[in-house]
Amino acid sequence: MYVITGATSRTGSVVANYLIEKGQSVRVLGRNAERLTPFADKGADIFVAEPADQAALTEAFTGAKAVYVMLQPNYIATSNDFHVFQDRIMDAIMPALEKAKVKYVVSLSSWGADKPEGTGPVAGLYQLEQRLNRIAGLNVLHIRPGYFMENTLSQVDNILARNTAAGPFSPNIKFPFIATRDVGLAAGEALLKLDFQGKLSRELHGSQDITMVEVSAIIGKVIQHPDLTYVQDSKERTRRDLLGLNFSEHIIQLILEVADAMNAGHIQMLEPRSADNSTPTSYERFVYETLLPLYKQRASNT
Ligand SMILES: NC(=O)c1ccc[n+]([C@@H]2O[C@H](COP(=O)([O-])OP(=O)(O)OC[C@H]3O[C@@H](n4cnc5c(N)ncnc54)[C@H](OP(=O)(O)O)[C@@H]3O)[C@@H](O)[C@H]2O)c1
Numbered sequence: 001m002y003v004i005t006g007a008t009s010r011t012g013s014v015v016a017n018y019l020i021e022k023g024q025s026v027r028v029l030g031r032n033a034e035r036l037t038p039f040a041d042k043g044a045d046i047f048v049a050e051p052a053d054q055a056a057l058t059e060a061f062t063g064a065k066a067v068y069v070m071l072q073p074n075y076i077a078t079s080n081d082f083h084v085f086q087d088r089i090m091d092a093i094m095p096a097l098e099k100a101k102v103k104y105v106v107s108l109s110s111w112g113a114d115k116p117e118g119t120g121p122v123a124g125l126y127q128l129e130q131r132l133n134r135i136a137g138l139n140v141l142h143i144r145p146g147y148f149m150e151n152t153l154s155q156v157d158n159i160l161a162r163n164t165a166a167g168p169f170s171p172n173i174k175f176p177f178i179a180t181r182d183v184g185l186a187a188g189e190a191l192l193k194l195d196f197q198g199k200l201s202r203e204l205h206g207s208q209d210i211t212m213v214e215v216s217a218i219i220g221k222v223i224q225h226p227d228l229t230y231v232q233d234s235k236e237r238t239r240r241d242l243l244g245l246n247f248s249e250h251i252i253q254l255i256l257e258v259a260d261a262m263n264a265g266h267i268q269m270l271e272p273r274s275a276d277n278s279t280p281t282s283y284e285r286f287v288y289e290t291l292l293p294l295y296k297q298r299a300s301n302t
Contacts, residue, residue: 004028005029005057018189054095063100064102075251083123120257122267156294168263174210203277222287
């Protein structure tokens with residue numbers, strides 16, 4: 001049986017569905033049974049657990065052939081320390097994996113997880129890798145994807161409110177954008193094959209490196225707004241906008257830190273792009289399939 005933590009997440013749901021479609025026995029974990037029902041309808045075992053509940057995780061992992069491990073995000077944090085939240089999840093997962101004697105893990109890490117600090121929320125994924133690597137006898141593959149295309153869905157609101165794409169990123173630096181579907185499929189394939197031994201990481205660069213100016217041009221073409229441009233917001237402007245979206249000061253600091261780290265090249269891929277670390281979904285396809293429907297829906301409501 002495969003156990004999928006964060007099964008309702010964008011990546012975890014793809015992992016779970018992939019393994020179910022391959023005829024595998026799957027247990028899906030999440031905080032809410034109703035949100036897990038679609039997997040139960042396809043034959044999966046649903047298991048309700050808080051991500052930091054060590055006893056529940058131990059029970060859920062017992063008998064697992066392999067586990068998909070992720071750190072759930074909690075950006076609109078009531079607690080004002082995101083890394084403490086990440087630590088609590090890790091403090092539960094590590095002993096649970098050991099007690100359940102799990103032999104294989106695929107973990108959702110990130111580009112930049114090779115750096116211990118200066119990377120915002122990604123520093124927690126450095127810790128995740130290090131702590132999984134310390135578990136004796138565990139075979140673990142850390143998936144290190146680039147920047148999620150889904151992050152650019154926030155451009156819909158920028159375009160509707162300000163008639164421009166905007167954000168804290170430098171306009172002309174290329175980033176490896178990847179669709180979460182491709183991340184989930186790579187993790188699912190790794191779990192199905194289980195052909196890794198020891199402690200390994202695998203970078204996923206997406207289909208191409210593109211700049212925010214190029215991102216805006218693609219969005220503009222697809223939504224038929226050919227003059228769409230990109231504005232790099234000041235930190236103060238980003239801070240103000242995120243406060244308006246109910247993000248805590250602490251999370252905003254981490255978001256600004258990760259943006260600085262990407263702009264400065266502190267977060268970067270370590271390997272050159274290759275056929276092996278590239279994934280199929282282009283940014284244009286993502287915009288047609290995911291951003292455009294959201295844009296149409298929001299535009300019709302304004
Ligand atoms: N954004 C990027 O560019 C990027 C790049 C590389 C790596 N990553 C990493 O990818 C991970 C996110 O993956 P994803 O996009 O697949 O996740 P996601 O879709 O954002 O995951 C959301 C899931 O987390 C759970 N969750 C949400 N808020 C929570 C809270 N306050 N407490 C506990 N659980 C909560 C929910 O599950 P239930 O409600 O069902 O429990 C929800 O389905 C993070 O670790 C992030 O650091 C992100």
